[in-house]
Amino acid sequence: MLLKGTASIATMSSINLNVYLEKVISLQTIEILHIEVPQKEVFQSAIAMRKAREAMVVRIMDTDGHVGYGESSARPDPYYSSEFVDASMTLIEKFILPHLEPQIQVGEFLQWLKKIRGWPFTVAGFENAIHDLLAKRHGKYILDYWKAPRLEKVPVGISIGLQKSPDALESVIMQSLKEGYRRLKFKVFPGMNENLLPVFEKHKNDFYISFDANGSFHKEHIDQLAFYTQFDTAFEQPFPADRFDVLLEAKKALPDLKICFDEEVKSLGDLIKLHQLGVVDELNLKPGRVGGLLNALEILDYCQAHNIPCWIGGMFETGIGRSQNIQLASLIPDAVAHDLSPSSRYFIKDVLKNPIKMDENGFTSLQLAQQAEVDKATIEEFVRYKIVKNIVL
Numbered sequence: 001m002l003l004k005g006t007a008s009i010a011t012m013s014s015i016n017l018n019v020y021l022e023k024v025i026s027l028q029t030i031e032i033l034h035i036e037v038p039q040k041e042v043f044q045s046a047i048a049m050r051k052a053r054e055a056m057v058v059r060i061m062d063t064d065g066h067v068g069y070g071e072s073s074a075r076p077d078p079y080y081s082s083e084f085v086d087a088s089m090t091l092i093e094k095f096i097l098p099h100l101e102p103q104i105q106v107g108e109f110l111q112w113l114k115k116i117r118g119w120p121f122t123v124a125g126f127e128n129a130i131h132d133l134l135a136k137r138h139g140k141y142i143l144d145y146w147k148a149p150r151l152e153k154v155p156v157g158i159s160i161g162l163q164k165s166p167d168a169l170e171s172v173i174m175q176s177l178k179e180g181y182r183r184l185k186f187k188v189f190p191g192m193n194e195n196l197l198p199v200f201e202k203h204k205n206d207f208y209i210s211f212d213a214n215g216s217f218h219k220e221h222i223d224q225l226a227f228y229t230q231f232d233t234a235f236e237q238p239f240p241a242d243r244f245d246v247l248l249e250a251k252k253a254l255p256d257l258k259i260c261f262d263e264e265v266k267s268l269g270d271l272i273k274l275h276q277l278g279v280v281d282e283l284n285l286k287p288g289r290v291g292g293l294l295n296a297l298e299i300l301d302y303c304q305a306h307n308i309p310c311w312i313g314g315m316f317e318t319g320i321g322r323s324q325n326i327q328l329a330s331l332i333p334d335a336v337a338h339d340l341s342p343s344s345r346y347f348i349k350d351v352l353k354n355p356i357k358m359d360e361n362g363f364t365s366l367q368l369a370q371q372a373e374v375d376k377a378t379i380e381e382f383v384r385y386k387i388v389k390n391i392v393l
């Protein structure tokens with residue numbers, strides 16, 4: 001079935017989804033869960049402080065009892081993007097649930113979802129549940145249609161929050177190296193404790209080091225970015241996502257500054273524009289940020305065709321989102337690492353029966369991610385409220 005308006009999906013060179021999109025699902029029950037998963041410790045970035053992971057989880061059951069889960073990685077507040085968990089719940093309740101028929105044709109339904117303007121994390125959460133349900137029913141996940149060979153072990157990097165002192169920074173570095181992470185990405189912002197910078201410098205050649213400012217640098221901070229060019233790795237999202245002028249000014253002042261995009265790329269069109277303007281050094285691809293897995297596949301296809309280094313980012317997902325992101329990361333043969341640290345890093349307890357682990361060399365197993373199974377009792381413990389819709393024939 002050719003998706004109108006998204007013909008590129010049907011013509012992607014690396015995957016053929018024609019058979020997949022023809023499938024039909026007989027819906028029984030849809031549940032939208034607002035969960036809150038307690039964290040081991042607080043995480044501080046330029047965005048906000050986080051003590052627990054709140055998330056929306058979509059659970060879809062078909063008439064044969066197969067269950068699919070999808071997680072939306074929107075935050076509980078509108079500080080990363082305009083979406084937030086309670087609003088995601090409302091969007092689904094008001095605009096997706098009423099549209100559901102007892103039988104949905106996958107391609108048609110996913111095409112219809114694209115009618116919704118914005119709300120990429122919310123829509124992605126719903127889309128993920130559909131893909132998961134189809135995987136449970138047919139034993140074949142959407143990504144299993146990928147034509148090229150896939151990685152069996154996916155390299156993992158850690159995203160490290162702002163540290164209060166050089167000692168605290170040293171100790172988190174030592175701990176992360178001991179655990180085997182293949183990349184250490186540090187959250188930074190302009191004017192942060194200057195005593196931390198020599199610590200980064202000291203470890204310059206010890207491991208793959210990168211930085212993420214979540215858009216906190218502005219015009220007046222460009223000179224502070226000079227420090228980071230010595231590391232020779234791409235700097236993630238230095239400037240507010242829409243300040244292309246500041247980006248160009250910085251590129252001119254600091255020709256060695258390499259940029260990894262995060263929030264600047266919300267769609268394939270955003271990426272093509274930046275690529276054609278010649279400013280893309282690397283892409284952090286978060287399927288939720290670009291509105292779901294199908295869009296993420298299109299973007300990955302484009303990156304691979306144009307030799308744009310790309311890796312999979314995270315939003316501190318629980319095991320549900322993480323296992324799906326690991327599977328996506330397995331399609332990328334040459335990334336140094338992905339932001340897919342195991343949930344044991346953040347959470348006291350995860351929602352999976354077999355929480356995903358990382359080995360001592362910093363790899364996580366595709367097979368374990370493919371076998372991920374949600375522990376129903378555990379997820380129930382974390383539910384704050386839910387919206388349930390039974391589809392009656």
Ligand code: OSB
Nearest residue numbers: 080159314315316317339340341
């Ligand atoms: O900028 O990549 C980011 C988490 C929430 C919002 C934005 C970002 C992040 C991360 C988390 O860096 C990485 C992870 O999930 O391990």
Ligand code: MG
Nearest residue numbers: 212236237262
């Ligand atoms: Mg980022």
